[in-house]
Amino acid sequence: MTAHVDVDRRTLGGARRRIGPFGLWIGFLLLVMAVAFGTWIYQVSNGLGVTNLRNTVMWGQYILFFMFFVGLSAGGLIVASSGRLFGATRFSPIVRLAVVEATVAVMLAAIFLFPDIGRPERLWHIFRYPNLTSPMVWDFTIVAAYFALSAAYVWLYTRADLAAAGSPLALGTADTPESRARDDRWKGILAWIALPAAVLLHSITAWIFGLQISRGFWYTAIMAPMFVASALVSGLALVILLALVVRRFGRLHFDDGLVSYLGALLAVFISVEAFFVLSEALTAAYPGAPFEGDPIARMLTGQFAPLFWFEVIVGLFVPFVLLARRSWRASPRVVAVAAGIAIIGIYVHRLNLVLNGLAISPIGLPPGVSVGTVQDGSSFAMSNWYVPSLVEWIIVAGVLAFGALVFTFAARWLPLQPRQH
Amino acid sequence: MPERRSPVDLLSPVSRAYGELEPPSEHPRWGMVVDTERCIGCWSCGVICKSENNVPLGMWWNRILTEGDGLDVPTSEHGHPEMSWTPLACQHCDNAPCTKVCPVQATYIREDGVVMMDNTRCIGCRYCMIACPYGVRTFNWGAPDRPNGLETGMVEARPVGTVEKCTFCVHRLEEGQVPSCVWSCPAGARIFGDLNDPDSRVSRLIRDRSGEMLLEEKGTLPKVRYLPARRRQEL
Amino acid sequence: MKLSRRRFLKGAAAVGATTAAAAGGTAFVLLGRDHPDVAASAGVDRVVRTTCSPNCTGSCGQLAFVRDEMVVKVQQAADYPDAAYNPRGCMKGISYHTLIHGADRILKPLIRTGERGSGEFREASWDEVLERVAGDMKRIGQRWGYDSIHVFGQVPGSGYIQKGANYRASALLGLTHGTSFDFNGDLPMGMPITFGVQNAEHEAKDWANSRFLLLIGANPVETRIPDVHFLFDALEKGARMVVVDPNFSGTASKADAWLQIRPGTDAALGLAMAREILAADLGDLDFLRTYTDAPLLVRLDTGLRLRERDVVAGGSEERFAFRDERSGEIGWVGTKRLGMPRGSRAALGGTYRVRLADGSRVEVAPGFELVRRELETWTLDRAEQVTGISADRIERLARAYATSKPAAILMGGGSNHWFHGDLTGRAMGLLAAMTGNIGVSGGGFSVYVGQYKVRVNVGPWNNPDGAKAHIVPSIYFVRGRSETMHPDVPYPEHGFHGLVVTFANMFVQAPDVNRLHETLRELDLVVVVDHQMTETVKWADVVLPAATWYEKTDLTATPLHPFLQLQQAAIEPVGESRTELWMWRELVKRIAPDRAAAMEVTEDEAIEMILAAGGDRGGPTEGITLAQLRDGPVRLNVPDPDIPFLAQINDLEPFPPVSLPAPLEATAAFLPTRRIEFYKEEERFRELGETVPTYRDPHDDGVHDPSEWPLTLLTPHSKWRIHSTYGNNPWLAEIHGGRPKVLIHPDDASARGIETDDLIEVYNTRGSITAWAEVSPAAGVGAVTLPEGWWPRDFAAGKGVNELTTSEVNPIHEVHFVANMWSPSTGWKDCRCEVRRVEEAGRA
């Protein structure tokens, strides 16, 4: 009983201090979610025609955010398990936050599939009639597994403290030395599964694209490694940002040294990513064959040049420079900025990948492919430039809001701060 | 309300005979030959396809590409114009990327080689459209738009949110008739038959006039083959 | 193909195949084969065989698939007894149900409420409109005479019964019926002038028998879609095809050689070829002697032929002189039989003196001597100058044509639709004759134009008890009478005061449309009968909704194939639409009850009448019954393959064969010698210096000075439409985008700063239109091309292309008069213009 009371004082007391802004924040998120949900209903009842997707560009914003969040989910397990495997104990203050981030991210990734498909009510068909040759089925499996994995992590890292605090979230388990030992053993085992799982998750998501001989821009072996690299970048970057945010709200404590250490690590990841981007562009551009060459030309100098150079300069070069110098990355602000634009850079990278891959219809002869809906003039198009519609933005915002909500609650009620003893 | 009959049964004997399939082998593998020498880019095959299969406005299962600078506009290499047409619908690939990627096997290959759609199963992920190198699949983006509301055709419309494409007119094959586009090609540029029968007209044409595969290098092994244009004899 | 030329990566395929197998395997295992049976056709209520009959030469048998009284599919019947004709039909015909049930379908009678042309109408009952029209017609009839009401209906060939009803009613009421074959510029005046016939083309199937196909101004790949395969059949058998066209047409893309000719100069090409053939001694002179007027002597003093009467007192008017080279004597040929007296060898050249009956001596020369003199001036170099085709290509063409047997000349509207199209026809006729290609399978000189041909005896249906409608060439309706108009033309004494347009989109398709609009001022009544809300309908006072050929019964035939076919109703007339026969019956009842009985005939009875009339021995419909026709197409009683002039070539029967529906006497007058005539002795030919085949610059060059108006506007027929019909076809619009595009050559474009998709103005002194530019090497230099038939509403400025075309009349076409046979033929392509950019692409 008493225990309960002072738990309450610890948490609610904190709450009482910030009830205003906290309530507003939650209210805001719920509002966004409500609007988005309504919009989704509208989309379902009118068909995907309410998006700006057509036969020419049939994949867009939703798939893009699926990939993007799969990538973001990387950060967590890397921090967690590499902490274990390579005894990088410096990570330990943020490990819990990392695994929470991973769980939420991969959950959002999965959620993005619902607005993307034409018949969401049939999604279960994937389990009823799975086609083992479909990378999408592989991806479903790995996403599910990965979610379970990160959820398990969260549990293992927070169980004991929850139990100690008598939180119902401990599901009645107790905080005993034995149980802690068991948790630790499991953490060790999970680490060995988690790392390859993470790599697999990103590779398979990459293969959804990379195995398609129909799309010259995607059909390349480097797709998987590049996905892993970009996942490391975006994942770690997000962890850094969230860590700093949560620290600001006093729910987490660690020294700036860790921040600049993570910054350094991020710089390494960025350089790896940059290396892949370069070697891909070169390999594709060098022969100058139309099939692989065209999209590259579009990327380097054409339609998509702005996106590409933004990705390279803003997304890779600038953050790298910011993080390269010890003195600069000493400042959490700088690291935060670098991390922020690195994430944007990766988003743009994904955008570029999807749009450019679909920009030209497979057989480039007039009149092109049938668009799929009535438009004035001909019903065919040779190429297509796609900008997400308002509907797509609202729905994306809704899913993000949901993610923010879950994470907020986690940060609020899960003991992210390891207990020192 | 009068009880309805199959449009094939209602044909006159002469018409019906015109559309008869060549007697197929024991295990037929249906295929089509398109003669690009004869093709005049008239789109009759595309239009009858829309009519036969009740394909809504904005969607085409079968389109005719101009090998030129624009629709019916020739290219001109050193002031010497050239133009030809390439009708393009589902190639019914033996090694069909679309069937490989479909997560729910909503698109699959029948024993007779026809690459088929199951629109009651399709979840509308559009992965098959990504995978198809020929851009012949079309998605139902919303409620179908039809000319002045006119429902046409001899098959049921597909539900919104699913993908559709050329079916080789299986509903006609079942009744021993060639696909509608083959029936309606005024230039005799479309020939249909059993690729497993070495003596079928399609097999012979592919042999004698070296029928080519479209995007052969992608290894999709299409069952639609294209006969190259004849060599011109100058004056 | 460009696409698949890349080398085949066996590896990829092999790997692919294995994975495919894997896929198949897993699929099989997991699928539990529970895919629904999608492979059953949805049923229909009935399938009805009818005939597609726009103003197109196809006349293609179609099946209408009906469900719930809606036509849900149209598809070729493919039931021609001659399998070579299966299937028959194009993308337009098989999508006609989108028009039957389309947004522009007129469902109710309409009466104008706004200004003429405003398109403001109110719906009315049939009773009201019939009373109104009958009343107005009576008023006009009493005030100006019934002949001042002009009934304009297109090409009878595509519907003998319903279109015949126009003639029958006009005959009963004394209305003036207009003409179309000549008005359409399709009447190839070279034909009556040279062969004494309206036209004489080989059936399309016969193309396949040719070794050499010379296409001038014809674009079958786009305008003969159901027949074009016969060309490929010939090519597959090793024939060669040469296309003469200013534009790289669809047909040119299939040809062995494309000769890019300067518009309107085909005659020059023909004359140079003829000269070359003679020079190379490749001509068939005996053919000329046997069948043509080549050997017949012409008096150089009068320019008239030397007749027996001139030489022998009391000699015959119809015996013509030739000079026997062997005896050096003059011989005589009559008009009863072709050929020359046995043992003679008629001179084709030289000049001679003969003593006339009155003792005077005159110089004479064989007609062909005079032809040859004209040809002499057509050196290859001069021809190159005029046509823009290199001398050596002309030479090679001439030799190839003369040495490949049989060789066919296929001429189309592109060459015929000129003020001087008759001269082109005469030159081509000369080529065909001097190479012995007349009356032989795979040869011939065929002009393929509209579906004008009356193949059956429509007399008893069109002309009740011999009563005939006055027939006035519709060009005189547009322009009023010309000074040179033939006296036999029954032009109404008080001019025209009423107009009925039926089966025609006159205000879009007629030449010189602005002039046509002026006629409206004189008109107290404009009635338009149609089933689509066309531009012409907008100008009507009263609109009568017509049934389509899927909703009524008719009888049709075409020049392109020899089959007689029915139109049969697949569904009830949509809305309140009615058949033309019904409308006329109701009108005659109200205007002239005393004559109404003559309209109390059903379609079937009318068909029986026609079959009976042509059913006697050797008649076109011998042995054909309505019952047979109900089951499908029936071959008319014509030779197989259907080739003109067989009786002349094989049995030496005199020219011309009969051209229905005219009596033989009428057309025989075109050929005093009753032979193929290259020399025309009639006075106006002599005045205008066109006694022998020659060349004249395009007529519009005289109206629009080429230095000021450097471009020629060509308006060929579009593959996407039949004229304006199908212009509102939603499926086809999806393909071509529904925007009128003007084809212009890169040189002409850059000179005017024009780029593709720019909005441009095309204008001359007659009118102006705005459309979008398509800069393409397919266009001829100096020629801009905008296919006819776009609906005015599709143009940026809402005005159609015939704002610019000319309606001028060639006096040669007025030398004789038999409606639609020797009658003023128009010149659509004879049209100069200039072009300027209005708006850049994107902003347009």
Ligand SMILES: Nc1nc2c(c(=O)[nH]1)N[C@H]1C(S)=C(S)[C@@H](COP(=O)(O)OP(=O)(O)OC[C@H]3O[C@@H](n4cnc5c(=O)[nH]c(N)nc54)[C@H](O)[C@@H]3O)O[C@H]1N2
């Ligand atoms: N799809 C379709 N088919 C049709 C019709 C239609 O409207 N649409 N209309 C039908 C009717 S009624 C008719 S009359 C026919 C007409 O059809 P065609 O006989 O083919 O005549 P056009 O299409 O007017 O012109 C044919 C070609 O002549 C070329 N040409 C233009 N000027 C000249 C010239 O001075 N010399 C030469 N050598 N070539 C020239 C044009 O570029 C064009 O490619 O088609 C019939 N068939």
Ligand SMILES: Nc1nc2c(c(=O)[nH]1)N[C@H]1C(S)=C(S)[C@@H](COP(=O)(O)OP(=O)(O)OC[C@H]3O[C@@H](n4cnc5c(=O)[nH]c(N)nc54)[C@H](O)[C@@H]3O)O[C@H]1N2
């Ligand atoms: N500039 C230019 N103009 C041209 C030509 C050209 O080459 N250049 N070509 C000329 C030629 S060759 C021709 S043949 C003419 C053709 O001229 P038109 O025959 O006037 O042209 P269409 O557009 O076919 O008009 C036919 C009309 O008849 C209507 N109709 C169809 N079926 C029926 C029916 O059953 N009953 C009734 N009452 N109406 C019906 C259609 O809806 C359509 O409005 O065009 C000429 N115009």
Ligand code: SF4
């Ligand atoms: S119908 Fe025949 S000719 Fe026409 S486009 Fe199709 S294949 Fe070519």
Ligand code: SF4
């Ligand atoms: S053409 Fe495209 S849709 Fe058809 S089988 Fe091949 S990959 Fe599948």
Ligand code: SF4
């Ligand atoms: S859209 Fe339908 S058919 Fe295509 S891959 Fe997805 S589920 Fe399969």
Ligand code: SF4
């Ligand atoms: S086979 Fe049938 S479905 Fe396929 S293109 Fe032809 S008509 Fe259309």
Ligand code: SF4
């Ligand atoms: S439009 Fe002409 S060619 Fe086409 S189907 Fe009808 S009649 Fe035949």
Ligand SMILES: [Mo]
């Ligand atoms: Mo015509």
